[in-house]
Amino acid sequence: xxxxxxxxxxxxxxxxxxxxxxxxxxxxxxxxxxxxxxxxxxxxxxxxxxxxxxxxxxxxxxxxxxxxxxxxxxxxxxxxxxxxxxxxxxxxxxxxxxxxxxxxxxxxxxxxxxxxxxxxxxxxxxxxxxxxxxxxxxxxxxxxxxxxxxxxxxxxxxxxxxxxxxxxxxxxxxxxxxxxxxxxxxxxxxxxxxxxxxxxxxxxxxxxxxxxxxxxxxxxxxxxxxxxxxxxxxxxxxxxxxxxxxxxxxxxxxxxxxxxxxxxxxxxxxxxxxxxxxxxxxxxxxxxxxxxxxxxxxxxxxxxxxxxxxxxxxxxxxxxxxxxxxxxxxxxxxxxxxxxxxxxxx
Amino acid sequence: xxxxxxxxxxxxxxxxxxxxxxxxxxxxxxxxxxxxxxxxxxxxxxxxxxxxxxxxxxxxxxxxxxxxxxxxxxxxxxxxxxxxxxxxxxxxxxxxxxxxxxxxxxxxxxxxxxxxxxxxxxxxxxxxxxxxxxxxxxxxxxxxxxxxxxxxxxxxxxxxxxxxxxxxxxxxxxxxxxxxxxxxxxxxxxxxxxxxxxxxxxxxxxxxxxxxxxxxxxxxxxxxxxxxxxxxxxxxxxxxxxxxxxxxxxxxxxxxxxxxxxxxxxxxxxxxxxxxxxxxxxxxxxxxxxxxxxxxxxxxxxxxxxxxxxxxxxxxxxxxxxxxxxxxxxxxxxxxxxxxxxxxxxxxxxxxxxxxxxxxxxxxxxxxxxxxxxxxxxxxxxxxxxxxxxxxxxxx
Amino acid sequence: xxxxxxxxxxxxxxxxxxxxxxxxxxxxxxxxxxxxxxxxxxxxxxxxxxxxxxxxxxxxxxxxxxxxxxxxxxxxxxxxxxxxxxxxxxxxxxxxxxxxxxxxxxxxxxxxxxxxxxxxxxxxxxxxxxxxxxxxxxxx
Numbered sequence: 076x077x078x079x080x081x082x083x084x085x086x087x088x089x090x091x092x093x094x095x096x097x098x099x100x101x102x103x104x105x106x107x108x109x110x111x112x113x114x115x116x117x118x119x120x121x122x123x124x125x126x127x128x129x130x131x132x133x134x135x136x137x138x139x140x141x142x143x144x145x146x147x148x149x150x151x152x153x154x155x156x157x158x159x160x161x162x163x164x165x166x167x168x169x170x171x172x173x174x175x176x177x178x179x180x181x182x183x184x185x186x187x188x189x190x191x192x193x194x195x196x197x198x199x200x201x202x203x204x205x206x207x208x209x210x211x212x213x214x215x216x217x218x219x220x221x222x223x224x225x226x227x228x229x230x231x232x233x234x235x236x237x238x239x240x241x242x243x244x245x246x247x248x249x250x251x252x253x254x255x256x257x258x259x260x261x262x263x264x265x266x267x268x269x270x271x272x273x274x275x276x277x278x279x280x281x282x283x284x285x286x287x288x289x290x291x292x293x294x295x296x297x298x299x300x301x302x303x304x305x306x307x308x309x310x311x312x313x314x315x316x317x318x319x320x321x322x323x324x325x326x327x328x329x330x331x332x333x334x335x336x337x338x339x340x341x342x343x344x345x346x347x348x349x350x351x352x353x354x355x356x357x358x359x360x361x362x363x364x365x366x367x368x369x370x371x372x373x374x375x376x377x378x379x380x381x382x383x384x385x386x387x388x389x390x391x392x393x394x395x396x397x398x399x400x401x402x403x404x405x406x407x408x409x410x411x412x413x414x415x416x417x418x419x420x421x
Numbered sequence: 422x423x424x425x426x427x428x429x430x431x432x433x434x435x436x437x438x439x440x441x442x443x444x445x446x447x448x449x450x451x452x453x454x455x456x457x458x459x460x461x462x463x464x465x466x467x468x469x470x471x472x473x474x475x476x477x478x479x480x481x482x483x484x485x486x487x488x489x490x491x492x493x494x495x496x497x498x499x500x501x502x503x504x505x506x507x508x509x510x511x512x513x514x515x516x517x518x519x520x521x522x523x524x525x526x527x528x529x530x531x532x533x534x535x536x537x538x539x540x541x542x543x544x545x546x547x548x549x550x551x552x553x554x555x556x557x558x559x560x561x562x563x564x565x566x567x568x569x570x571x572x573x574x575x576x577x578x579x580x581x582x583x584x585x586x587x588x589x590x591x592x593x594x595x596x597x598x599x600x601x602x603x604x605x606x607x608x609x610x611x612x613x614x615x616x617x618x619x620x621x622x623x624x625x626x627x628x629x630x631x632x633x634x635x636x637x638x639x640x641x642x643x644x645x646x647x648x649x650x651x652x653x654x655x656x657x658x659x660x661x662x663x664x665x666x667x668x669x670x671x672x673x674x675x676x677x678x679x680x681x682x683x684x685x686x687x688x689x690x691x692x693x694x695x696x697x698x699x700x701x702x703x704x705x706x707x708x709x710x711x712x713x714x715x716x717x718x719x720x721x722x723x724x725x726x727x728x729x730x731x732x733x734x735x736x737x738x739x740x741x742x743x744x745x746x747x748x749x750x751x752x753x754x755x756x757x758x759x760x761x762x763x764x765x766x767x768x769x770x771x772x773x774x775x776x777x778x779x780x781x782x783x784x785x786x787x788x789x790x791x792x793x794x795x796x797x798x799x800x801x802x803x804x805x806x807x808x809x810x811x812x813x814x815x816x817x
Numbered sequence: 818x819x820x821x822x823x824x825x826x827x828x829x830x831x832x833x834x835x836x837x838x839x840x841x842x843x844x845x846x847x848x849x850x851x852x853x854x855x856x857x858x859x860x861x862x863x864x865x866x867x868x869x870x871x872x873x874x875x876x877x878x879x880x881x882x883x884x885x886x887x888x889x890x891x892x893x894x895x896x897x898x899x900x901x902x903x904x905x906x907x908x909x910x911x912x913x914x915x916x917x918x919x920x921x922x923x924x925x926x927x928x929x930x931x932x933x934x935x936x937x938x939x940x941x942x943x944x945x946x947x948x949x950x951x952x953x954x955x956x957x
Contacts, residue, residue: 082824086825140841155841187825
């Protein structure tokens with residue numbers, strides 16, 4: 076197939092897939108949190124309420140979009156789009172299954188395999204900060220402004236931690252391509268334990284915590300802390316403009332969970348058996364199962380933890396996570412060096 | 422460093438500060454804001470996230486109960502007073518009715534007093550459970566809300582079972598409590614008041630409440646993030662608390678074990694055993710823990726009272742037309758939120774000449790400007806929430 | 818230079834933008850639109866705002882940005898080395914180790930200077946209006 080059309084097809088599939096994921100994700104979160112809180116959750120629209128998200132989206136479509144008087148309208152309208160794009164783009168680099176061979180062509184279950192995927196991911200999540208800052212600033216209102224200033228400080232602080240957490244992974248796997256990182260986790264230790272990067276436990280923990288902060292999820296959801304800042308940066312957004320922020324938020328949640336799986340939990344690796352079609356489907360299943368497990372942790376945390384205070388969050392990032400990551404990088408660096416080059420004086 | 426060095430350094434810092442001065446922003450928090458519990462308005466002068474000064478504006482919910490009571494008969498006023506602090510409606514009825522009884526020289530029968538005691542404590546549990554649920558919510562924890570409110574509903578069902586109203590019982594009568602619906606003259610002496618099986622239901626609900634308290638202990642009190650948000654935040658020293666007229670759990674959390682149930686009981690509190698809960702440091706965490714333990718104590722009181730309640734008439738002999746002789750009195754009681762009192766001046770007749778309501782939340786709220794100065798905005802929410810006020814109680 | 822891997826990224830960016838623009842446009846057409854002055858006013862808890870939001874924000878927030886630039890740019894160097902670690906051997910590890918120590922030292926310095934303390938007590942300027950004159954030292 077022509078390269079262009081293959082790419083276009085993959086992008087279309089990814090786009091459609093992502094929207095379905097969000098529809099399910101929001102429903103799962105609401106049902107799950109409800110279960111944890113002795114509630115029932117949405118159960119009216121569609122089977123077991125599965126169409127609730129779609130109904131909400133349609134409702135927002137028909138809601139009046141207000142242009143606040145003090146808003147810088149151009150930036151104000153661009154911000155939700157700017158929030159959505161990086162979220163969509165990060166998804167492109169995630170390998171969701173083992174490559175499939177049909178005839179003599181091999182298709183990657185990944186839209187594009189960048190050789191600098193890690194940097195690309197960090198760059199895209201930095202761009203997402205702009206959306207929130209600009210949204211808050213251009214609203215011309217005080218609560219969003221406070222929310223966006225918080226967002227800027229929080230997200231860039233944890234961006235650094237996020238990047239540092241990935242350095243040991245790259246050291247260990249010698250690549251920044253996600254497909255290769257997953258491939259490198261294929262073996263086993265001592266024949267039993269899967270050789271996932273989770274052996275880099277401090278990195279895993281730092282990455283997960285920074286992931287909470289990057290996606291602005293509880294307990295790090297200060298950006299939209301309802302009890303303090305009402306709606307945070309999207310206080311002044313209504314109708315479908317708000318829906319775009321919402322969409323971006325949930326795509327980001329999926330992205331960060333999927334990337335946690337890719338970087339630390341072995342990607343799509345898992346026991347594979349049976350006929351050919353099962354051998355292609357099982358990796359996807361394992362990948363989705365692991366991602367669901369990580370998402371469950373995110374939802375669980377939201378249901379059980381109070382919000383951190385702004386200064387505690389910043390101090391936790393700068394005084395705990397970053398020094399820890401720096402020291403851990405040095406440890407991994409020496410360990411990997413000993414393994415690959417032997418003792419320095421021999 | 423010499424004094425001169427310090428002074429020079431300070432001077433240069435001030436110079437830099439003036440040069441880089443960022444204009445303070447005036448931020449209106451409320452009247453329509455998720456964490457002001459209704460319609461409190463705070464005019465905050467903030468610098469970034471730090472509050473320089475704050476000025477509370479109240480009165481958005483003023484309903485004029487003090488004035489209204491001048492044109493109502495004593496009987497009619499009972500329907501007003503339970504609407505002042507609506508999360509503990511019964512508790513704010515009792516001091517009023519006791520004040521009227523004192524003016525008239527009526528002594529309610531024992532059984533009525535014990536019923537009042539039980540219902541007051543149930544109201545305390547209900548009110549504190551609202552705090553238990555709403556306070557973590559203000560700090561961003563959403564789950565305790567549902568758990569605590571579920572059990573509060575059980576308590577409200579108990580109150581409803583006796584009085585017929587969840588929030589506004591309107592159950593007190595001058596000289597006792599309301600006889601059961603349809604209980605005529607001949608039934609007055611018998612215990613027709615409390616539905617059958619109610620005491621057993623109360624006992625099982627109290628067991629539930631103890632379980633809930635243990636759950637909250639692990640879910641909220643021991644939570645590291647909750648501690649990080651509340652320990653050492655919004656400290657009110659004991660002398661400050663007394664100066665600002667704080668009362669109830671807010672005062673006791675600052676280390677002053679002052680409880681009107683012990684000091685000035687007008688219900689048979691001396692006959693039950695309970696501890697006055699107090700804490701040391703007076704920060705938000707202590708205020709939460711004090712209330713949590715008060716729920717336990719209140720449940721213990723209820724259990725004791727259920728065992729001890731005597732049988733007998735519900736209402737003392739009072740004239741059909743309530744007329745209060747000339748005189749004045751002040752009666753205060755330990756509302757869940759603190760000292761709640763009524764000052765009634767009677768010139769004789771069916772209506773009071775003047776009634777002053779000493780409402781708890783109003784006095785507790787007066788410390789806000791002092792305590793919020795220099796706090797961060799997230800702490801504003803934490804501190805304000807920990808004072809546990811109800812806007813109806815502030816504005817009256 | 819082969820940029821074919823980036824083709825799908827460009828396509829997705831276009832698709833995403835297109836979706837967002839069309840959705841916003843459709844929403845504008847489908848939804849009612851009757852603005853009133855009250856509706857368009859910025860939200861401030863139900864009160865007409867007394868004052869515009871501040872144009873300048875405390876320096877503290879810019880400091881975060883500066884530190885981010887310092888640290889994040891350093892991290893990028895680490896990535897480059899981490900991929901090609903095998904080519905440099907112990908010499909590379911030693912060099913990067915030194916670099917990391919410098920980073921840690923920077924962090925320690927910033928920490929000690931108080932730039933990482935976010936909940937400092939009120940600044941002097943709120944309490945002291947005029948700085949005291951430095952005392953004149955007596956000449957013996």
